[in-house]
Amino acid sequence: MSTLLEVRDLSTHFHTQDGVVKAVEHASYEVDRGEVIALVGESGCGKTVSALSIVRLIQDPPGKIVSGQVNFNGTDLLKLPRQAIRKVRGSQIAMIFQEPMTSLNPVLTIRRQMTEALEIHRGMKSQEALDEAIRLLERVGITEAERRVKDYPHKFSGGMRQRVMMAMAISCQPQLIIADEPTTAVDVTIQAQLLEMLHNITKDLDTAIILITHNLGIVARYARRVYVMYAGRIVETGSAEDVYHDPRHPYTVGLIASVPRLDEPRTARLVPIEGQPPDLIAPPLGCPFHPRCSRVQNQCKEGAYELIEVAPGHYTSCRIAGKD
Amino acid sequence: MAIAAESARPHHTLWGDAFVRLRRNRLAVVGAVLIISLALASIIVPLISPYEFDEQNLNAVLEGPSHAHLLGTDGLGRDVFTRLFYGARTSLAVGIFVQLIVLAIGLPIGALAGYAGGRVDNLLMRFVDIVYAFPDLLLIILIRAILGGSIYMIFLAIGLVAWVNVARLVRGQILTLKQRDFATAARAMGGSGPYITVRHLLPNSLGPIIVLITFGIPRAIFAEAALSYIGIGVKPPTPSWGTMIYNGYQNIFGAPYLVVFPAIAVGILMLAFTFLGDGLRDALDPRERR
Numbered sequence: 305m306s307t308l309l310e311v312r313d314l315s316t317h318f319h320t321q322d323g324v325v326k327a328v329e330h331a332s333y334e335v336d337r338g339e340v341i342a343l344v345g346e347s348g349c350g351k352t353v354s355a356l357s358i359v360r361l362i363q364d365p366p367g368k369i370v371s372g373q374v375n376f377n378g379t380d381l382l383k384l385p386r387q388a389i390r391k392v393r394g395s396q397i398a399m400i401f402q403e404p405m406t407s408l409n410p411v412l413t414i415r416r417q418m419t420e421a422l423e424i425h426r427g428m429k430s431q432e433a434l435d436e437a438i439r440l441l442e443r444v445g446i447t448e449a450e451r452r453v454k455d456y457p458h459k460f461s462g463g464m465r466q467r468v469m470m471a472m473a474i475s476c477q478p479q480l481i482i483a484d485e486p487t488t489a490v491d492v493t494i495q496a497q498l499l500e501m502l503h504n505i506t507k508d509l510d511t512a513i514i515l516i517t518h519n520l521g522i523v524a525r526y527a528r529r530v531y532v533m534y535a536g537r538i539v540e541t542g543s544a545e546d547v548y549h550d551p552r553h554p555y556t557v558g559l560i561a562s563v564p565r566l567d568e569p570r571t572a573r574l575v576p577i578e579g580q581p582p583d584l585i586a587p588p589l590g591c592p593f594h595p596r597c598s599r600v601q602n603q604c605k606e607g608a609y610e611l612i613e614v615a616p617g618h619y620t621s622c623r624i625a626g627k628d
Numbered sequence: 629m630a631i632a633a634e635s636a637r638p639h640h641t642l643w644g645d646a647f648v649r650l651r652r653n654r655l656a657v658v659g660a661v662l663i664i665s666l667a668l669a670s671i672i673v674p675l676i677s678p679y680e681f682d683e684q685n686l687n688a689v690l691e692g693p694s695h696a697h698l699l700g701t702d703g704l705g706r707d708v709f710t711r712l713f714y715g716a717r718t719s720l721a722v723g724i725f726v727q728l729i730v731l732a733i734g735l736p737i738g739a740l741a742g743y744a745g746g747r748v749d750n751l752l753m754r755f756v757d758i759v760y761a762f763p764d765l766l767l768i769i770l771i772r773a774i775l776g777g778s779i780y781m782i783f784l785a786i787g788l789v790a791w792v793n794v795a796r797l798v799r800g801q802i803l804t805l806k807q808r809d810f811a812t813a814a815r816a817m818g819g820s821g822p823y824i825t826v827r828h829l830l831p832n833s834l835g836p837i838i839v840l841i842t843f844g845i846p847r848a849i850f851a852e853a854a855l856s857y858i859g860i861g862v863k864p865p866t867p868s869w870g871t872m873i874y875n876g877y878q879n880i881f882g883a884p885y886l887v888v889f890p891a892i893a894v895g896i897l898m899l900a901f902t903f904l905g906d907g908l909r910d911a912l913d914p915r916e917r918r
Contacts, residue, residue: 359816361812390820392818393817393818394819398816398817399813401812401816406808406810407809407810407812407813408810408813409810409828409832410810410832411831411832411834420814421817421818424818424819425818469813472817
């Protein structure tokens with residue numbers, strides 16, 4: 305499979321009054337055509353910022369992409385002029401946001417919002433775009449799409465709005481969809497349904513997905529490769545199988561232990577990761593996880609960050625695990 | 629099938645839907661009817677009144693309301709009824725045209741400042757501050773002195789002072805709205821800054837803007853009245869409610885109706901615009917369900 309997106313050494317910082325927040329530090333990841341990868345980590349670890357940086361949707365000021373490359377089909381998106389990056393957004397790289405309740409404009413009908421991308425990127429006429437919008441809505445499972453397309457967002461439930469967001473995301477048949485916690489705000493019963501649907505549609509279109517989530521269950525089911533982020537850095541990466549069954553970084557181990565599992569007795573207690581996520585203005589020296597790590601050793605408190613290959617295609621930044 | 633459904637249902641646009649909702653709001657309809665009938669009355673008043681607005685009858689000065697003069701006569705023996713409706717022309721025109729000027733200046737400046745941010749925002753807002761800090765009346769008088777005397781110049785002078793409130797409001801609205809998720813979503817979809825501002829952000833701020841505008845109309849009417857009082861407003865004998873009130877003021881003890889009738893007229897018009905403004909605000913918010 306050929307590489308669709310290659311993020312190399314990406315760093316995004318936010319300049320605040322208290323100092324520079326290093327939200328993403330030297331993150332690198334790759335997405336092949338039609339592949340689903342997952343970015344995993346707790347809140348504030350830089351998942352969303354790293355994804356928004358790909359299409360340069362970081363508010364500047366205060367945010368700034370300070371280094372790195374984002375090669376998409378061989379062109380560096382970070383070097384494109386503004387006009388050109390706008391043509392990529394929505395048409396080649398689409399996004400699905402976490403909050404379906406606020407991601408749709410409340411004063412515009414679904415029709416107006418759905419036909420926007422079709423008219424901007426695919427040059428459709430009004431009627432043509434309407435027909436396409438109805439077809440897309442039917443595809444994401446909105447019943448009576450012809451009638452519903454004229455409604456305002458407040459007449460839709462959260463799950464249905466997220467379907468609409470998905471329909472909008474696939475409307476220009478993008479090569480990549482960035483799904484930022486697409487099901488976090490949705491009812492548990494709908495989550496699987498929505499993801500299954502998105503997965504099927506994108507498989508048909510051969511669209512790659514960057515799935516941003518903290519739900520490891522979702523990761524195991526859909527993603528081929530997983531990138532675990534902590535404090536703006538990628539601390540472990542490998543195939544979903546490897547990371548899930550043979551986690552090397554103590555942080556990944558902690559993440560997996562903190563999720564309830566159906567295949568274990570219900571009496572087993574969940575193990576939280578103690579402590580708070582680090583201050584990203586002045587992150588700990590050495591491994592950023594060391595203040596919370598149960599296996600911490602002296603060598604963890606200094607030294608540079610690097611990913612070590614512990615098994616074929618399985619990398620971690622943990623030096624202790626690397627020596628096992 | 630899609631085409632059949634399309635033609636069977638009324639077209640749903642922001643304004644179309646708003647109109648449907650507005651019609652269900654009784655107070656707003658009352659306000660709109662009042663404003664429209666006043667406008668119509670001011671147009672047809674020459675047909676229904678036997679008097680001219682500047683026709684003096686010095687044998688019948690300061691007469692109270694009677695069959696001949698429904699609302700009495702003023703100090704020069706002019707028919708108050710006729711003058712009141714001619715005055716409505718001036719007042720309505722001042723109110724509406726001033727707000728059009730206010731919108732034409734305030735909306736783009738506020739939107740630009742809000743969306744562009746940074747240095748552009750700073751520059752524009754400091755300019756707004758300067759205009760705002762200047763005493764209104766003084767500025768209007770200054771602009772009047774430069775622009776000259778026609779009634780359109782009065783509109784322009786009041787408008788050039790009053791736009792700052794709208795500019796500030798629009799800027800504030802755009803500033804908060806552009807942080808909302810749907811604005812980010814629209815950017816992620818490939819919309820440009822101006823496109824997002826016009827298509828997504830401004831429609832979301834229409835409600836407060838319209839309310840401010842409707843409250844601005846009576847304020848403009850009062851501003852015109854004040855100007856007329858100090859002699860740089862509408863030139864006599866053209867009547868405006870402001871001139872009528874201030875002229876009547878001289879005889880307030882002998883002929884209080886000279887103040888009362890135009891004051892009631894101003895009050896009713898203000899109320900009508902307020903009802904209509906409130907109704908429009910609700911109607912333009914699709915989340916409002918009735």
